[in-house]
Amino acid sequence: MKIKEFIRRLKRAGVTFVAHRSGSSHHMAYRGQRKTPVPVHEGQDYDDQFLREICKHLGLDPREIVP
Numbered sequence: 001m002k003i004k005e006f007i008r009r010l011k012r013a014g015v016t017f018v019a020h021r022s023g024s025s026h027h028m029a030y031r032g033q034r035k036t037p038v039p040v041h042e043g044q045d046y047d048d049q050f051l052r053e054i055c056k057h058l059g060l061d062p063r064e065i066v067p
Helices: 003-012 048-057
Strands: 016-019 026-031 034-039
Touching: 003 016, 003 034, 003 048, 034 048
Parallel strands: none
Antiparallel strands: 016 026, 026 034
């Protein structure tokens, strides 16, 4: 899955993003008291297992986000 689509789905689930810092390829994803870094490399496909782990760190059901 492309990272743009993944981020779009996370935002629909209530996750907010903050750019880590200028020039960084990671953004911090926040959901309630939970946070995790999310790599943002445009055009790159990410492994579904990796994306599921990000969902788990944020307390989301991966089956609702990653097909």
